[in-house]
Amino acid sequence: MLQAIRSKATSWVIKVLFGILIVSFGIWGIGDILRGPGQQATVAQVGDVSISVAELNSEFRTQIDRLRPLFGGNLDVEKARQMGLLERSLDGLIDRAAVQQELKHLGIAVPDPMLLRRIGAIPAFRNPAGEFDPQRFAAVLRQNNITEAGFLGTLRFDMTRDQFAGSVAAGIQTPAALADTLFRYRAEKRVADYAVVDPGSMPAPPAPDEAEARAYLEQHKDRFSTPEYRAFEMARVDPAAVMADFKPDAAKLKEIYDQRVKEFERPERRTLLQISLPDEAAAKQAKEELAKGKDFVAVAKEIAKQDEATTRLGAVTRTELPGELAERVFKLDEGAVGEPVQTGFGWNIVKVEKIEQAHTETLDEASPKLVAELAREASTAVVTKLANKFDDERAGGASMAEAAGRAGLKVAAIAAMARDGKAPDGNPVAGLPPGEDVAKAVFETATGADAPLIESGDGGVTFVRVTGVTPPALKPFEQVRGQIVEAITAERRQKEAEKTAQAIADKVKSGRLLPSAAEGRRVETTRPFTRDDGQAFGRLSLTLVRDVFKLKPGEPVSALAGNGYVVAVLREIVPADPAVDKAASERVSGELRQAIAADITAQLTQALRQRIGVDIRQSVIDQMYKGQ
Numbered sequence: 001m002l003q004a005i006r007s008k009a010t011s012w013v014i015k016v017l018f019g020i021l022i023v024s025f026g027i028w029g030i031g032d033i034l035r036g037p038g039q040q041a042t043v044a045q046v047g048d049v050s051i052s053v054a055e056l057n058s059e060f061r062t063q064i065d066r067l068r069p070l071f072g073g074n075l076d077v078e079k080a081r082q083m084g085l086l087e088r089s090l091d092g093l094i095d096r097a098a099v100q101q102e103l104k105h106l107g108i109a110v111p112d113p114m115l116l117r118r119i120g121a122i123p124a125f126r127n128p129a130g131e132f133d134p135q136r137f138a139a140v141l142r143q144n145n146i147t148e149a150g151f152l153g154t155l156r157f158d159m160t161r162d163q164f165a166g167s168v169a170a171g172i173q174t175p176a177a178l179a180d181t182l183f184r185y186r187a188e189k190r191v192a193d194y195a196v197v198d199p200g201s202m203p204a205p206p207a208p209d210e211a212e213a214r215a216y217l218e219q220h221k222d223r224f225s226t227p228e229y230r231a232f233e234m235a236r237v238d239p240a241a242v243m244a245d246f247k248p249d250a251a252k253l254k255e256i257y258d259q260r261v262k263e264f265e266r267p268e269r270r271t272l273l274q275i276s277l278p279d280e281a282a283a284k285q286a287k288e289e290l291a292k293g294k295d296f297v298a299v300a301k302e303i304a305k306q307d308e309a310t311t312r313l314g315a316v317t318r319t320e321l322p323g324e325l326a327e328r329v330f331k332l333d334e335g336a337v338g339e340p341v342q343t344g345f346g347w348n349i350v351k352v353e354k355i356e357q358a359h360t361e362t363l364d365e366a367s368p369k370l371v372a373e374l375a376r377e378a379s380t381a382v383v384t385k386l387a388n389k390f391d392d393e394r395a396g397g398a399s400m401a402e403a404a405g406r407a408g409l410k411v412a413a414i415a416a417m418a419r420d421g422k423a424p425d426g427n428p429v430a431g432l433p434p435g436e437d438v439a440k441a442v443f444e445t446a447t448g449a450d451a452p453l454i455e456s457g458d459g460g461v462t463f464v465r466v467t468g469v470t471p472p473a474l475k476p477f478e479q480v481r482g483q484i485v486e487a488i489t490a491e492r493r494q495k496e497a498e499k500t501a502q503a504i505a506d507k508v509k510s511g512r513l514l515p516s517a518a519e520g521r522r523v524e525t526t527r528p529f530t531r532d533d534g535q536a537f538g539r540l541s542l543t544l545v546r547d548v549f550k551l552k553p554g555e556p557v558s559a560l561a562g563n564g565y566v567v568a569v570l571r572e573i574v575p576a577d578p579a580v581d582k583a584a585s586e587r588v589s590g591e592l593r594q595a596i597a598a599d600i601t602a603q604l605t606q607a608l609r610q611r612i613g614v615d616i617r618q619s620v621i622d623q624m625y626k627g628q
Contacts, residue, residue: 043620044090046097047612051090053624059089090616096157098608103160110159115152118159127262130319136263165601172597179589180578187576187584189528192548194537194568195504195518196561199497205489213484217477223487224480229416229424230442231468235404236412236433237386239379239459246375256370257363264361270329271354272313275300276346283340283347290337296351315356325350380459387453387461394450400465416470419443433460442466501558501565508556514569528574537566544568 044051060077063085068075080086103109119125120132124140127133141151208216217224257264273296277283286303290296300311318326322343329350332338337351386407393403404411417429421439432438433456441451441464451464507517515523529536529545536545539562547557551570558567578585 041617041620041624043617043624044094045613045615045617046094046609047101049097049101051093051097053620055093056086056090056621057624059093060086063089086621090621094609094614094616095605098605098612098614099161099164100157101612102608103157103164106164108160108163110156110163115156115159118155127265130317133262165597172593172600174589174592174596176589179585179592182592183578183585183588184576185531186588187530187581188549189530189574189576190526190548190570191528191572191574192526192536192568193514193523193571194526194566195514195521195523197497197501197504197521197565197567199490199493199564202493202496202500205492205496207485208488212488213481214477216484216488217474217480220487221474222472224483225472225474226424227418227420228443228472229418229470230466231416231470232414232442233400233465233467234412234414234431234438235390235400235407235409235463236431237383237390237407237409237461238433239376239383243372243375243379246371246378248371248374253367253370253374254363256374257366260370261360264366266356266359266361267317267319268330268358269315269317269356270352271315271356272329273297273300273311273351273353274313275304275306275311275349277304277340277348278346280340280342280347283349286349287337287340290349296337313350315354376459383459383461387463390463391453394463400463413467417442433462438462438464497565498558498560501567504567505556505558508567508569514556514567518567525571528572537561537568539564539566541566 041053042050043053043056060080064075064077064080067080067085071079119137125132125137127136138148141148275286275296277286282303286299289299289303297308297311300306301308318330321329325341325343325348328338328341329352332350332352334352334355338349340347340349342348386409390403390407390409393406394400398406401411412431414429414431416424417439418424419439421428421432421436423429433454435456437454437456441454445451445464445466447466447469449466451466454462454464456462504514504517504519508514524538526536531546531549532542533545534540534542536548541559541561544557544559544561544566547559548568548570551557553570553573556567556569558565560566
């Protein structure tokens with residue numbers, strides 16, 4: 001439809017019709033037509049709190065952005081809805097609203113001083129000197145598209161919710177019997193003897209005749225066909241090209257440097273060696289050895305049993321050391337060894353290997369970073385301007401080449417590209433922007449149509465028009481005959497290996513020992529392994545591991561592991577004892593406590609929802625994402 005409008009846009013009839021439409025929209029408005037439900041429309045009412053379309057859309061998009069990397073960048077709105085992400089986003093907002101109202105009812109609040117201390121403790125907001133930096137704070141929020149008010153509100157809620165949840169979980173005790181049972185189950189180990197049946201060691205089967213090979217080709221056409229290829233035109237607004245031509249204003253650069261000069265302050269750093277000792281006597285002994293001229297690393301190894309990696313602290317600032325130690329260390333000269341100092345971590349002796357004096361980068365030193373930032377900011381506006389110019393020209397009926405020329409862009413014609421972004425020669429198509437968005441768009445767009453505007457991760461914009469489709473084609477039999485013979489041979493060897501492995505397992509079941517039943521194959525013994533140790537047999541196979549945990553000593557099992565089959569015979573069961581590994585047992589108990597607390601909190605939240613009342617406007621939600 002869009003293509004038809006573009007092709008007729010220069011017709012005087014179309015211009016008259018557009019004029020009528022514009023007048024009509026001026027009278028009645030176009031907001032509801034273009035946007036569906038308004039951004040302030042309510043999707044759910046939770047007691048006195050309304051959740052708007054804008055809030056749900058923001059939360060939903062945030063969840064999509066968080067999960068998109070797990071899907072290789074290919075997670076769109078429709079797929080996210082199929083996964084239930086929209087319902088999960090709405091549930092989270094409803095839970096939040098219910099808890100907020102209960103917190104208000106209970107009078108639980110976070111005073112401003114506590115909130116400020118929490119913000120100051122967040123590492124991302126600190127400068128190299130370890131101090132809270134308001135400019136860094138603003139920059140981090142800006143980079144993540146978060147407003148200051150939104151961040152403070154979220155953090156305040158999180159802190160009050162943590163107080164609320166903490167009071168709920170405070171009295172929870174993990175039942176000892178449950179914790180012990182779970183620990184014994186998780187930590188129990190098995191030891192098995194095993195032999196591997198490699199398909200490659202099986203005798204070569206007879207080569208398939210031509211009839212068999214042709215039949216195999218017919219049954220596996222997808223494996224021996226060329227992929228679908230698509231031809232397309234592409235015009236790209238590249239931010240790197242825009243940034244390359246950027247020339248900053250010297251006065252502006254100086255002004256920004258003066259405003260942000262604290263960012264370029266580098267505190268004094270000292271490269272240290274440290275020996276940590278348990279008591280004063282050991283510290284004095286180490287100091288005496290050092291006074292004799294012995295090597296610091298050697299003394300650390302001899303007296304403190306420290307390896308060199310532990311001894312070398314590397315370069316640190318004053319704020320990265322305990323106060324009592326920093327005070328003394330930063331008074332030492334380069335190459336000096338300090339007196340033993342007692343801290344909360346025991347007794348310590350430190351040697352200063354190197355001193356890097358405090359330094360503030362000059363404007364010239366800081367310029368590359370500042371210029372790059374200014375270029376990125378400037379490129380955004382230029383990219384948007386060029387993209388809008390190209391889009392307006394296309395909407396006016398210009399061809400890809402004409403629109404690109406008027407916007408100062410170039411059009412690249414790609415003759416053939418597969419869905420994986422590769423050309424027929426197997427190499428990646430040159431000139432594509434980073435990511436897989438272009439290939440995805442090309443294969444989701446009809447021939448002769450423009451794909452929706454594509455924004456890449458580097459800030460660029462790409463326009464694509466699909467010009468042709470070459471369907472998958474079965475390769476000639478003679479071309480793939482060798483591959484077919486290899487595939488049939490490999491399958492037959494695999495089946496023979498499976499039969500051989502099962503025969504060995506059957507012999508063990510009948511009373512023969514594995515070394516005898518394996519008929520000359522090497523028999524090995526595993527290390528003790530747990531239920532989730534997928535590499536217990538030297539190759540990935542959780543199925544085999546879990547099958548072994550179903551056996552009694554002396555019983556065999558055969559399973560596929562890696563590219564071969566393994567016959568395993570359980571040799572020994574190693575039970576777990578909570579009293580022996582108290583640390584691991586306590587970790588399990590702690591995990592159970594957290595799980596119980598989370599379950600109770602979830603039940604409490606559900607109870608709050610029922611008490612406060614929740615009204616979900618499903619029709620508004622359906623209209624909101626209609627057609628997406």
